[in-house]
Amino acid sequence: MTVPMNTVGPLIEVEKLEAWYGRRRILKGVDFSVNAGEIRVIMGGSGSGKSTLLRHLLGLHKPRSGRVRLLGVDVGNAGEREMLAVRRQIGVSFQGGALLTSMSVGDNVALPLREHTELDENTIRIMSRLKLEVVNLGGFQDLMPSQLSGGMIKRAALARAIVMDPKLLFFDEPSAGLDPVVSAELDELILRLRDALRMTIVVVTHELESAFKIADTITVLDQGEILMTGGVDEVRRAGNERIQDLLNRRPREIQVDADAYLRRLTEEEAV
Amino acid sequence: MNAVTRPLENLGRTTIGALAGVGHAAMLFLESLYFVAVGWRRGQPVRLRAIAEQMRQIGVDALPIVMLLAMTIGIMLGIQFIAALSEFGAQSQVVVAVAKSVTREFGALITAILVAGRSGSSLAARIGSMTVSQEVDALSVIGIDPVRYLAAPALIAMLLMLPALTIFADAIAIAGAALYSSPALNVTPAAYISQTLSLLTPGDIWQGVAKAFVFAVLICLIGISTGFSVTGGAEGVGRATTRAVVLSICYIIVADMIFSFFLNR
Numbered sequence: 001m002t003v004p005m006n007t008v009g010p011l012i013e014v015e016k017l018e019a020w021y022g023r024r025r026i027l028k029g030v031d032f033s034v035n036a037g038e039i040r041v042i043m044g045g046s047g048s049g050k051s052t053l054l055r056h057l058l059g060l061h062k063p064r065s066g067r068v069r070l071l072g073v074d075v076g077n078a079g080e081r082e083m084l085a086v087r088r089q090i091g092v093s094f095q096g097g098a099l100l101t102s103m104s105v106g107d108n109v110a111l112p113l114r115e116h117t118e119l120d121e122n123t124i125r126i127m128s129r130l131k132l133e134v135v136n137l138g139g140f141q142d143l144m145p146s147q148l149s150g151g152m153i154k155r156a157a158l159a160r161a162i163v164m165d166p167k168l169l170f171f172d173e174p175s176a177g178l179d180p181v182v183s184a185e186l187d188e189l190i191l192r193l194r195d196a197l198r199m200t201i202v203v204v205t206h207e208l209e210s211a212f213k214i215a216d217t218i219t220v221l222d223q224g225e226i227l228m229t230g231g232v233d234e235v236r237r238a239g240n241e242r243i244q245d246l247l248n249r250r251p252r253e254i255q256v257d258a259d260a261y262l263r264r265l266t267e268e269e270a271v
Numbered sequence: 272m273n274a275v276t277r278p279l280e281n282l283g284r285t286t287i288g289a290l291a292g293v294g295h296a297a298m299l300f301l302e303s304l305y306f307v308a309v310g311w312r313r314g315q316p317v318r319l320r321a322i323a324e325q326m327r328q329i330g331v332d333a334l335p336i337v338m339l340l341a342m343t344i345g346i347m348l349g350i351q352f353i354a355a356l357s358e359f360g361a362q363s364q365v366v367v368a369v370a371k372s373v374t375r376e377f378g379a380l381i382t383a384i385l386v387a388g389r390s391g392s393s394l395a396a397r398i399g400s401m402t403v404s405q406e407v408d409a410l411s412v413i414g415i416d417p418v419r420y421l422a423a424p425a426l427i428a429m430l431l432m433l434p435a436l437t438i439f440a441d442a443i444a445i446a447g448a449a450l451y452s453s454p455a456l457n458v459t460p461a462a463y464i465s466q467t468l469s470l471l472t473p474g475d476i477w478q479g480v481a482k483a484f485v486f487a488v489l490i491c492l493i494g495i496s497t498g499f500s501v502t503g504g505a506e507g508v509g510r511a512t513t514r515a516v517v518l519s520i521c522y523i524i525v526a527d528m529i530f531s532f533f534l535n536r
């Protein structure tokens with residue numbers, strides 16, 4: 001089955017992406033692209049639209065307007081087979097791991113192999129154990145997800161994401177809920193994956209230290225707009241105030257309109 | 272003016288919400304059938320193993336409690352019918368009364384309500400928790416369609432198991448009535464049962480089984496669709512589970528009434 005896939009140009013292309021939640025505009029004309037072999041960090045504060053952007057990149061939402069191309073395929077208009085072919089080439093590690101709690105760690109990691117390949121059980125077992133070794137979870141394949149610590153869950157989820165040797169890997173908040181040591185180990189793992197397996201990696205995070213350590217390029221998102229895309233030093237030196245607030249952990253100045261404030265305190269019904 | 276428009280707005284919103292729910296459930300049904308029919312050709316096969324696992328949970332695991340409840344209902348029906356018919360000195364009619372009412376009505380109804388409580392809630396809770404913890408999203412991005420992985424096996428299993436449980440419940444209920452009524456009528460249980468068998472027509476049993484198929488679809492779709500629409504963490508899962516059971520039971524009873532009306536004109 002030949003599906004035309006873009007192996008030379010950018011692996012991800014986003015053009016004028018708009019996203020709405022009811023009547024609220026979450027993403028306002030987002031444009032960017034990610035090239036092969038890059039580690040791209042998408043950084044932004046809470047409410048910047050990071051999660052919505054990620055969901056669109058993963059094909060979990062169709063864009064209201066604009067276009068998202070993954071590996072050359074337009075995810076908004078792709079047929080079943082095309083999407084399936086794309087999904088075999090990407091791996092995703094969700095914020096909470098999203099391991100299937102009804103199966104053991106080994107079965108979780110083997111799930112994509114069992115569903116997408118015709119390999120025999122022995123080979124599947126070896127491949128899934130191999131990936132568990134890569135993330136330093138060797139020997140833990142028979143445990144259930146409820147028996148793992150936070151860091152171990154993330155690593156198991158990562159093993160599942162890389163079991164099919166994907167071209168493109170996504171991380172949603174890899175450091176969330178982890179202590180600094182485990183977080184640093186995860187950063188090292190991400191760098192190793194890119195170097196050893198030549199994966200293109202997209203990390204969505206608001207952890208500054210991790211971002212600066214692993215990123216080739218950083219895309220800064222704020223209130224649904226891309227503020228800039230550039231290398232680590234460029235971003236550090238950026239003149240934009242909102243970026244500097246984000247980098248220097250400065251709280252935002254909130255202007256209080258006295259009349260509006262009084263109205264909010266005293267009105268009878270919420271509109 | 273707000274006092275008038277607000278209730279109307281709410282009514283409108285609720286109606287649209289309810290219609291959307293029905294639409295969602297209908298789509299789940301059609302998609303499940305689609306995956307069962309052609310999924311294997313499109314890289315989304317519905318695994319026999321998954322169906323078998325659901326059949327075990329929905330059917331086999333329910334046997335003890337179905338047996339217990341059916342036996343109890345059978346005895347209860349025996350008691351009530353004999354008590355009512357003895358006013359007319361027509362206690363012997365209890366045989367036909369129990370036979371017809373169990374096979375046409377109570378067997379299917381009680382079994383369905385029980386399965387709604389057991390399996391309808393379990394489907395809603397399981398799928399709801401998976402939705403909240405992003406396990407459903409994980410399945411999607413791996414390339415496993417959540418409908419064919421979670422919904423289709425449950426639907427097929429329910430369509431096979433609920434009619435089977437219903438027939439089982441019918442038999443146990445009639446046996447229970449036999450145990451109680453035979454001494455009261457001065458006959459042996461064997462005589463009671465053979466008279467029951469001679470009075471029952473295939474049509475009676477088919478009525479109950481046909482209802483069971485419809486109930487199976489209702490329980491499954493309501494459980495699964497409430498599961499997939501959960502928002503709001505643990506609280507949301509709890510609410511969805513409650514809703515699934517209550518809605519299932521309501522729809523079952525209404526469907527039962529509609530069926531009974533049309534089949535007995």
